[in-house]
Amino acid sequence: MAKHAIGIDIGGTGIKGALVDLKAGVVIGDRIRHETPEGANPNDVVEVVRKMLAELPRNHSSVGICFPSIVRHGVTLSAANVAKDWIGLDAAALFSEKLKRHVHILNDADAAGVAEIKFGAGKKIKGTVMMTTLGTGIGTALFTNGELVPNCELGHLEIGGVDYETKAAYSAMERENLSFETWANRLQVYFSTLERLFSPDLFIVGGGISKQHEQFLPLLTLNAPIVPASKRNNAGILGAASLAYKISKN
Numbered sequence: 123m124a125k126h127a128i129g130i131d132i133g134g135t136g137i138k139g140a141l142v143d144l145k146a147g148v149v150i151g152d153r154i155r156h157e158t159p160e161g162a163n164p165n166d167v168v169e170v171v172r173k174m175l176a177e178l179p180r181n182h183s184s185v186g187i188c189f190p191s192i193v194r195h196g197v198t199l200s201a202a203n204v205a206k207d208w209i210g211l212d213a214a215a216l217f218s219e220k221l222k223r224h225v226h227i228l229n230d231a232d233a234a235g236v237a238e239i240k241f242g243a244g245k246k247i248k249g250t251v252m253m254t255t256l257g258t259g260i261g262t263a264l265f266t267n268g269e270l271v272p273n274c275e276l277g278h279l280e281i282g283g284v285d286y287e288t289k290a291a292y293s294a295m296e297r298e299n300l301s302f303e304t305w306a307n308r309l310q311v312y313f314s315t316l317e318r319l320f321s322p323d324l325f326i327v328g329g330g331i332s333k334q335h336e337q338f339l340p341l342l343t344l345n346a347p348i349v350p351a352s353k354r355n356n357a358g359i360l361g362a363a364s365l366a367y368k369i370s371k372n
């Protein structure tokens with residue numbers, strides 16, 4: 123029997139969505155992308171997602187959304203790179219009401235991690251896996267024997283008194299015009315700190331820049347292997363769809 127759901131990945135710069143085949147762990151048909159509206163206010167974002175859903179295949183698929191903030195029981199609880207109006211908002215209820223569909227929502231890095239553990243670089247890995255996404259912010263997701271510990275928010279780890287995502291996210295590299303070598307020095311500090319605190323068996327690195335992993339992952343020295351996400355930029359969509367499908371069947 124077909125296992126399909128729609129996944130939507132809301133990011134600081136773009137909103138991406140697609141119908142997903144959850145048996146194969148792949149996007150079906152075209153992935154749609156729209157710019158994140160200026161300021162990323164809840165109503166503007168919901169409107170873009172509404173348009174996107176109208177462009178995706180119309181069927182009874184469940185809808186999963188991943189979002190760049192802490193998400194507990196459908197409520198968004200932080201807003202590092204989006205409008206502060208999301209803090210404390212029942213986003214699952216808002217999306218469900220405006221889209222007239224039952225919507226499930228989770229943190230973007232958690233969704234990307236779920237996709238990598240189910241279908242990608244973390245498949246069948248025992249022990250502790252730390253997923254990181256390097257984009258506008260740094261997202262992190264922690265798994266032990268395939269089970270997610272949600273909302274770990276280690277992108278905001280303070281190192282030397284600074285919230286380290288401001289130094290080591292891909293956006294910092296772009297903003298400060300850093301070379302891959304200089305950026306990798308910062309990533310070394312960041313991943314060594316994560317390694318000291320969590321001793322993972324595997325690091326997985328996602329986010330758009332993971333396409334260019336040869337330019338920076340080989341520059342890092344860690345005890346655990348560090349590998350690129352194999353689902354790359356579709357990981358958030360796949361993970362969000364996967365959660366929505368699972369919940370709709372329970």
Ligand code: BGC
Binds near residue numbers: 192202229257275
């Ligand atoms: C947010 C996280 C998010 C990460 C990646 C951080 O600034 O606090 O919730 O997962 O960015 O988007």
